[in-house]
Amino acid sequence: MTSNGEFLLNEILPEFDVSATYSIRIRASADQIYSVLQQGIPSGMLTKVLMALRQIPRVFRPPDRTRRSEDAFYKLKQSQNREIVIGIIGQFWKPAAKIITIHSLDEFLQFKKNGYCKAALNLRIQERNERECILSTETRVRSFGSAKKPFQQYWRVIGPFSGLIRKEILRKIKLKAEK
Numbered sequence: 001m002t003s004n005g006e007f008l009l010n011e012i013l014p015e016f017d018v019s020a021t022y023s024i025r026i027r028a029s030a031d032q033i034y035s036v037l038q039q040g041i042p043s044g045m046l047t048k049v050l051m052a053l054r055q056i057p058r059v060f061r062p063p064d065r066t067r068r069s070e071d072a073f074y075k076l077k078q079s080q081n082r083e084i085v086i087g088i089i090g091q092f093w094k095p096a097a098k099i100i101t102i103h104s105l106d107e108f109l110q111f112k113k114n115g116y117c118k119a120a121l122n123l124r125i126q127e128r129n130e131r132e133c134i135l136s137t138e139t140r141v142r143s144f145g146s147a148k149k150p151f152q153q154y155w156r157v158i159g160p161f162s163g164l165i166r167k168e169i170l171r172k173i174k175l176k177a178e179k
Contacts, residue, residue, distance in 0.1 A: 008083045009138055012076055012109065013120040016140035017148065018155050020163055023136035024170040028177035030081040030125045030133055035177075037084055037123055042172035043165075074102035076120065083124040091116055091147065093154030114145030121166075123173075135173060137166050 026033055036042075078084040087108045090099035100116065102108050111118055119141040126134045139162065143151045 007122070007124055008077050008079055008085045009120060009122040009124070009140065012085050012087065012105070013118070013140045013142060016142045017152070018141045018159070019138060020159060020166070021136060021138040022163065022166045022170060023134050024167075024174050025128075026133050026135050026174045026177050027131060028133065029130055030127045033125050033133055033135055033173065033177045034081045036173050039176075041086075041123070041169055042176065044168045044172055072099045072101075073121075074108065076102075076105045076108055081125060083122055085120055085122045087118060087120040089116060089118045092119070092141075092158075093147075093150045112144055115147050117141050117143045117147050117151050135170060137170060139166065 072090075073086045073088050076085045076087045087102060088099065089102060089108065089111055090097050100111075108118065108120075119139065121139045122137060124136050124138070126136065128134060141151065141155070
């Protein structure tokens with residue numbers, strides 16, 4: 001698939017195999033919402049439980065003391081009061097997902113290694129008026145070579161749960177921005 005339109009996610013991952021989009025109306029200014037986003041992407045109990053379940057296979061492997069899970073996503077690009085895009089590269093379908101550390105936007109853009117996927121997620125603010133916005137998030141994944149089939153199978157199972165996480169993130173941002 002290919003998407004067109006003028007937002008950062010289209011610059012970063014214009015071609016993708018899978019995408020999922022969610023949105024929420026927030027009674028707050030773009031400034032207020034962006035301020036919440038600058039504090040980090042909030043997570044709730046559902047997200048924590050689902051991510052803990054995802055980590056179970058790692059219990060049976062020796063610990064990797066060289067990386068922390070919060071290092072997996074890299075902030076690729078942002079536009080003040082408009083959009084933030086983060087990305088990750090890896091073999092997500094494996095029981096203990098193999099993640100490649102990203103050090104720059106260019107590194108993410110150039111990556112096309114067989115057997116891997118790259119994923120980008122945005123949080124985009126669309127102002128309806130000065131006191132109301134639509135906050136949307138889109139997740140896109142591009143698979144390379146031999147990664148296509150296993151990732152598609154993985155996504156059929158994990159996609160709905162990924163959606164639950166995205167919806168929870170949007171609700172948490174809404175609560176914080178509307179305070």
